[in-house]
Amino acid sequence: KHCKHLGDETNSRNPFVRFQRFFANGLEKVILKYYKPVLHFCLNFRYASASLFIALLFIFVGVILGDRLPYSSFPRLPRDSVNIRLAMPAGTTFEATQRHIDRIEKHVLEYRKELNEEHGTEIITDVFATTGGNPFGSGRPGSRPSAGIAEAGEVVIEMLPTEETGVEIGSRDVTLALRDRVGTIPEAETFSFSFSRGGGGAMSVQLQGPSIDDLKEVSLELQKLMAGYEGLFDIEDSFERATEELELELKPAASNLGVTAQQLASQVRQAFFGSEAQKIQRGRDDVNVMVRYPKEERRSLASLRSMMIRTQNGTEVPFEEVAQVVPGKALPSIQRVNRNRIIRVGADADTDAVDVDAIEADIVENVLPPILAKYQGMSVSLEGRARETANNNAELVKGVWLVLIVIYVLLAIPFKSYTQPFIVMAAIPFGIIGALSGHFIMNFLLLDVLGRANSPTVSVSMLSLLGMMALSGVVVNDSLVMVDFINQQIKKGMSVLDAVRLAGVRRFRPILLTSLTTFFGLMPLMFDPSSQSAFLIPMAVSLGWGIVFATGITLVLVPVTTLIFEDIRVLFCKLYDKPIERVNHDEEKEKLVPAEVGS
Structure with missing residues (x-):
C-alpha cells in the first residue's frame, strides 16, 4: 500500500508535470464548458450560423474595397x-x-x-x-x-x-x-x-499621340494640374528638351561637283572629330593616334566654313561653295509605342498620407478627358505601379484558380467523393477574415503600442495575398483532420449528427495545438524591427493570424457545413426515391471476398 502512489501523477512534485497537468485540465475545461455548448448551438441553428460566417466574409472584403485597409501591390518600404x-x-x-x-x-x-x-x-x-x-x-x-x-x-x-x-x-x-x-x-x-526601395515615382501617366508638339502641350498642362493635388511632388515628364545643333545642307552646286551628303559629313567628321591613323602601345595600354584639326580651330565655326572639301575627281573646293550651315534644334531621343510618340508624366507622393489610387482615377476620369478632346488621336493610360498592380492581380487570380483546382483533385481522389472536398475547402475563404484582422492588429501593436515609425502591414500587399494562399493549405489540413474523423465514425455505424459532435470534441486539441505552434513560430518574424524582414512580415501576418482565426472557424464551420451537405443529400434522396441510409462499401467488399474464395 505504501507504493500505491508511485504511478499517480496527481501527487507529483515535478513542476513540468504539474504545468502539463494544469494545461491539459484547463484545455479540457475549455472544450467541455465552452466549445461543446457553442458547437451544439451552431449545429442546431446551422443555416443561421453559415449565414453569419458568410456575412463576416463580405464585411471584411468590403473593408478593402472601402479603403479602410488600402491595397498596394508592392508597398514602398x-x-x-x-x-x-x-x-x-x-x-x-x-x-x-x-x-x-x-x-x-x-x-x-x-x-x-x-x-x-x-x-x-x-x-x-x-x-x-x-x-x-x-x-x-x-x-x-x-x-x-x-x-x-x-x-x-x-x-x-x-x-x-x-x-x-x-x-x-x-x-x-x-x-x-x-x-x-x-x-x-x-x-x-x-x-x-x-x-x-524599388525606385520610381508613386504614379505615372502615359500620353500617346502622333504629334510631339501636342504631347508637350498636354504634358505641361497636366503637370500644372497635378501640382494642385496636395501630397504630390517631384512632378516631371520624360520629354527631353531639344538641344542646339548645326545642320549641313548641300547647295545645288554640290551635285555638279559630285559632292554627296555622305562625303561631306565624312570629311567634316574627320576634320573635327578625327580619324584613327595608328595605335601605339604603351605598357599594357593602346594609345589611339587621331588626325584632326588643332583644338583652337575645332572650337570656331569659321574653321568649318573655311575648310576645303575634296570632290570625286580629287580637286578641292571651299565648304561654302557646296554647303551651308543651318542652326537648328533636335530632340535627344523620341519614345514610341505602336508607332505613336509618347510622353510619360510622373510624380512622387507620400503614400502614407495621400491616396494615390484616388488621385490617378480622378486624373484619368475627370481631368484629362476635356484636355484630350482638343487634340486628335491622343490617348492616355496609367503606367508604373498602376500597371504593375494590374498585371500582378491578373496573375494572382490565375494562380488562385489553379491552387483551388489542384486542392480539389487531391481531396477528391482519397475521399472518393465529389462533394466532401467542398466541405474541406469551405473554410478557405474564411481564412481571409483572420488575415485581414491580423493586419489591423499588427498596425495597432507596431504603431500605437510599440511606437514604431512605420508598419509594413499598413496596407495589404501582394505578399499578404501570397500568405493567404499559403494559409489555404493549413486550413485544408485542419479541415481534413476533422472530416476524416467524421467519416471514420460514420463507417462504425454512428449517425452523422453524433459523428460531427464527437469530431469537434475529439479533434479540438490536435487542431488547436497545430495552429498555435505555427503562430508562435511566426511571431519572431512578425515583430522583427529590421528593414531586411519588412518584405516578409505581411506574408507572416497573413499566415500567422489567419491560422489563429481559421482554427476557430474550422472547428465550427466544418461541422456546420457537413450537416448542411447531409441535409441536401437527404433532400435529393427523397426527391428521387433513393434510400436515405448510407451504404458502407468497405463492408460490402469484405463480405464479397470470402464468397468468391469459397466458390
Missing part, C-alpha cells in the same frame, strides 16, 4: 538612405550644377548636425555629393549610373537602421524634413528625392 537627384537643362555648365549641389549639401550637413545632436546618437552617418553624373544610378526606374554629364548631380545620405539607433526616425522623415529645407530649383529639369 523605406531604406536606410536618401537619394537627391538633380538634372539641369542640356548645356548647363559644370560650375552652375556644382553651385546647386553645394547648396543642397550644405543644408544636408546642417540638418545632420542638428539631428544627431538632438537625439544624442549618430542617425545620419555619411553624406556623398557628386557633380557631373549620377554614379549611384538613382532617379527614374531603369536609370543607370552615369558620369561625365555636366548638368547632372546627386547627393546620397546614408543612415543607421532604426533598430541600431533606437530612434524611430527613418528615411521618410529625413526626406520630408530636407524637402522643406532645400526648397525647389525652378530651372532644373529634374529635382527629386527618393527614400524607398
Whole structure:
C-alpha cells in the first residue's frame, strides 16, 4: 500500500508535470464548458450560423474595397538612405550644377548636425555629393549610373537602421524634413528625392499621340494640374528638351561637283572629330593616334566654313561653295509605342498620407478627358505601379484558380467523393477574415503600442495575398483532420449528427495545438524591427493570424457545413426515391471476398 502512489501523477512534485497537468485540465475545461455548448448551438441553428460566417466574409472584403485597409501591390518600404537627384537643362555648365549641389549639401550637413545632436546618437552617418553624373544610378526606374554629364548631380545620405539607433526616425522623415529645407530649383529639369526601395515615382501617366508638339502641350498642362493635388511632388515628364545643333545642307552646286551628303559629313567628321591613323602601345595600354584639326580651330565655326572639301575627281573646293550651315534644334531621343510618340508624366507622393489610387482615377476620369478632346488621336493610360498592380492581380487570380483546382483533385481522389472536398475547402475563404484582422492588429501593436515609425502591414500587399494562399493549405489540413474523423465514425455505424459532435470534441486539441505552434513560430518574424524582414512580415501576418482565426472557424464551420451537405443529400434522396441510409462499401467488399474464395 505504501507504493500505491508511485504511478499517480496527481501527487507529483515535478513542476513540468504539474504545468502539463494544469494545461491539459484547463484545455479540457475549455472544450467541455465552452466549445461543446457553442458547437451544439451552431449545429442546431446551422443555416443561421453559415449565414453569419458568410456575412463576416463580405464585411471584411468590403473593408478593402472601402479603403479602410488600402491595397498596394508592392508597398514602398523605406531604406536606410536618401537619394537627391538633380538634372539641369542640356548645356548647363559644370560650375552652375556644382553651385546647386553645394547648396543642397550644405543644408544636408546642417540638418545632420542638428539631428544627431538632438537625439544624442549618430542617425545620419555619411553624406556623398557628386557633380557631373549620377554614379549611384538613382532617379527614374531603369536609370543607370552615369558620369561625365555636366548638368547632372546627386547627393546620397546614408543612415543607421532604426533598430541600431533606437530612434524611430527613418528615411521618410529625413526626406520630408530636407524637402522643406532645400526648397525647389525652378530651372532644373529634374529635382527629386527618393527614400524607398524599388525606385520610381508613386504614379505615372502615359500620353500617346502622333504629334510631339501636342504631347508637350498636354504634358505641361497636366503637370500644372497635378501640382494642385496636395501630397504630390517631384512632378516631371520624360520629354527631353531639344538641344542646339548645326545642320549641313548641300547647295545645288554640290551635285555638279559630285559632292554627296555622305562625303561631306565624312570629311567634316574627320576634320573635327578625327580619324584613327595608328595605335601605339604603351605598357599594357593602346594609345589611339587621331588626325584632326588643332583644338583652337575645332572650337570656331569659321574653321568649318573655311575648310576645303575634296570632290570625286580629287580637286578641292571651299565648304561654302557646296554647303551651308543651318542652326537648328533636335530632340535627344523620341519614345514610341505602336508607332505613336509618347510622353510619360510622373510624380512622387507620400503614400502614407495621400491616396494615390484616388488621385490617378480622378486624373484619368475627370481631368484629362476635356484636355484630350482638343487634340486628335491622343490617348492616355496609367503606367508604373498602376500597371504593375494590374498585371500582378491578373496573375494572382490565375494562380488562385489553379491552387483551388489542384486542392480539389487531391481531396477528391482519397475521399472518393465529389462533394466532401467542398466541405474541406469551405473554410478557405474564411481564412481571409483572420488575415485581414491580423493586419489591423499588427498596425495597432507596431504603431500605437510599440511606437514604431512605420508598419509594413499598413496596407495589404501582394505578399499578404501570397500568405493567404499559403494559409489555404493549413486550413485544408485542419479541415481534413476533422472530416476524416467524421467519416471514420460514420463507417462504425454512428449517425452523422453524433459523428460531427464527437469530431469537434475529439479533434479540438490536435487542431488547436497545430495552429498555435505555427503562430508562435511566426511571431519572431512578425515583430522583427529590421528593414531586411519588412518584405516578409505581411506574408507572416497573413499566415500567422489567419491560422489563429481559421482554427476557430474550422472547428465550427466544418461541422456546420457537413450537416448542411447531409441535409441536401437527404433532400435529393427523397426527391428521387433513393434510400436515405448510407451504404458502407468497405463492408460490402469484405463480405464479397470470402464468397468468391469459397466458390
